[in-house]
Amino acid sequence: MAELSEATGIPVPTIKFYVREGLLPPGRPVGRRQADYDGGHVRRLRLVRALADYGGLPIATIRELVGHLDGGDRSGYDLLALTQMAMTGRQEPRGGPHLAAAERLMGEMMTRRGWSGSQTAHPAVRMAVGVLAALGELGRQDMIAALDAYAAAADRIAAVDLGVLGPADDRERAMELVVVATSLGDALVAALRRIAQVERSQPLRTAGPAAC
Amino acid sequence: MAELSEATGIPVPTIKFYVREGLLPPGRPVGRRQADYDGGHVRRLRLVRALADYGGLPIATIRELVGHLDGGDRSGYDLLALTQMAMTGRQEPRGGPHLAAAERLMGEMMTRRGWSGSQTAHPAVRMAVGVLAALGELGRQDMIAALDAYAAAADRIAAVDLGVLGPADDRERAMELVVVATSLGDALVAALRRIAQVERSQPLRTAGPAAC
Numbered sequence: 001m002a003e004l005s006e007a008t009g010i011p012v013p014t015i016k017f018y019v020r021e022g023l024l025p026p027g028r029p030v031g032r033r034q035a036d037y038d039g040g041h042v043r044r045l046r047l048v049r050a051l052a053d054y055g056g057l058p059i060a061t062i063r064e065l066v067g068h069l070d071g072g073d074r075s076g077y078d079l080l081a082l083t084q085m086a087m088t089g090r091q092e093p094r095g096g097p098h099l100a101a102a103e104r105l106m107g108e109m110m111t112r113r114g115w116s117g118s119q120t121a122h123p124a125v126r127m128a129v130g131v132l133a134a135l136g137e138l139g140r141q142d143m144i145a146a147l148d149a150y151a152a153a154a155d156r157i158a159a160v161d162l163g164v165l166g167p168a169d170d171r172e173r174a175m176e177l178v179v180v181a182t183s184l185g186d187a188l189v190a191a192l193r194r195i196a197q198v199e200r201s202q203p204l205r206t207a208g209p210a211a212c
Numbered sequence: 213m214a215e216l217s218e219a220t221g222i223p224v225p226t227i228k229f230y231v232r233e234g235l236l237p238p239g240r241p242v243g244r245r246q247a248d249y250d251g252g253h254v255r256r257l258r259l260v261r262a263l264a265d266y267g268g269l270p271i272a273t274i275r276e277l278v279g280h281l282d283g284g285d286r287s288g289y290d291l292l293a294l295t296q297m298a299m300t301g302r303q304e305p306r307g308g309p310h311l312a313a314a315e316r317l318m319g320e321m322m323t324r325r326g327w328s329g330s331q332t333a334h335p336a337v338r339m340a341v342g343v344l345a346a347l348g349e350l351g352r353q354d355m356i357a358a359l360d361a362y363a364a365a366a367d368r369i370a371a372v373d374l375g376v377l378g379p380a381d382d383r384e385r386a387m388e389l390v391v392v393a394t395s396l397g398d399a400l401v402a403a404l405r406r407i408a409q410v411e412r413s414q415p416l417r418t419a420g421p422a423a424c
Contacts, residue, residue: 009308043350050346053306081413084406094265096221115411124406131400134262139255140392142376149372150397151404153365158408160361164354180352185362186402188343192363193401194296194336194394196370199327201293201377 001027004037008045015045021059023048023066051183081122084182088123093130102132109147113155157189213239216249220257227257233271235260235278263395293334296394300335305342314344321359325367369401 004027005012018024024044027035044066051062093099106129110116135143161181216239217224230236236256239247256278263274305311318341322328347356373393 009306046349050350053346081410084409088403088406094221110407115407122407122410124403124410128400128403128407131396131403134265134396135392137258138262138392140389142378142389143393143397146372146376149375150369150400151408153369153372154401154404155408155412156368157362157365157401157405158412160358160365161405161409162412163361164358166354180347180350181355182406184343184346185355186398186405188340188362189366189369189401189405190398191300191336191340191343192366193369193373193398194300195322195327195334195340196363196367197296197373198293198334198336200367200370200374 001035001037004041004045007042008049010045010049014049018045018048022063023059047180050180057183084178085123088127093126093133096133096137098133098136099129102129102136105132105144105147109151112148113151161185213247213249216253216257219254220261222257222261226261230257230260234275235271259392262392269395296390297335300339305338305345308345308349310345310348311341314341314348317344317356317359321363324360325363373397 001012001015005015015024019026024041027037027041030036048062048066051057051065052059057065093102106125110125132144132147164181165178213224213227217227227236231238236253239249239253241247260274260278263269263277264271269277305314318337322337344356344359376393377389
């Protein structure tokens with residue numbers, strides 16, 4: 001286990017914690033106080049650490065995701081949907097006066113884009129409806145009005161995602177990529193979006209009236 | 213306070229907690245056990261709740277953000293950058309064999325896009341470098357190779373963001389929009405991206421070889 005720690009840069013107590021929590025299979029015992037770890041352990045350990053560090057996912061969710069990886073009872077594209085669901089969570093939007101309007105807006109946008117209505121139960125749709133309802137509560141009609149523009153931009157990101165995914169015939173690779181793309185991918189796009197915002201507002205800052 | 217709770221749908225104990233934590237100014241006292249709340253309280257309360265619920269931000273960060281809103285000592289575009297920094301956090305990427313390569317890749321991409329090098333200390337750049345280093349550790353060269361495509365897509369989202377923001381001469385509105393756009397906006401794009409991924413993989417699922 002000391003060698004495993006050295007290979008990955010992850011402290012031994014953290015590795016022990018992951019094994020205890022069922023996120024990492026135990027090594028093959030050799031002798032009384034020794035166990036054998038292989039390349040699969042190194043890879044899994046790095047994945048778990050990335051999900052915890054960059055995905056910010058709770059242990060229970062990570063356990064569920066690596067369980068799907070090990071299970072091997074689903075097609076690549078089914079795993080894509082399953083993984084997304086686990087990562088998106090199942091929090092129903094709070095009720096309130098703006099919920100019905102948010103559901104209608106979301107449905108209309110999906111129709112305009114030709115996105116299938118059969119998805120309305122997908123947690124990502126519920127998540128988007130929740131965001132729209134919150135924007136309605138805050139009186140942010142300006143952001144709500146940009147919904148189609150955001151959907152078009154998100155569609156371009158998904159095109160890049162699917163291009164990276166490639167044919168999903170290697171199930172393990174596809175599943176792992178979705179886990180990584182969904183957790184690290186959100187963080188990557190969020191970071192690039194902030195940088196782009198600063199870049200785009202830079203000329204406004206210098207060209208505009210003097211700020212105090 | 214009962215009326216404030218009724219107007220916003222937020223329970224009285226939660227409102228009391230927000231006041232105690234300095235996220236919401238106390239009402240104007242009238243009589244011994246009564247206080248007056250106005251439209252500003254309703255608006256602030258909804259904003260705080262949205263930041264906690266959808267932004268997933270810790271109390272200390274929310275306190276810092278509403279402090280900037282109340283402070284009024286910065287220009288609108290300065291607040292944009294300040295808010296982003298608070299929302300992005302200041303976590304330095306862990307060291308490791310892939311950090312230097314990640315920094316180089318990020319720098320090269322920024323040069324290709326004409327994004328200013330002066331931003332390298334921005335937490336969003338550190339965050340992107342951290343994600344790239346994690347992808348390197350996981351051996352995900354396929355995702356790393358798509359960095360320019362992700363940056364182009366993120367740039368389009370930022371263009372929508374800035375279009376919604378409009379002229380930042382109304383400082384309070386601009387600041388509030390950035391807070392909302394950054395927290396709820398990330399959730400909105402993440403949700404739309406997942407929906408678009410499912411839409412784009414749907415034909416592959418039905419047209420491909422039968423899945424078990």
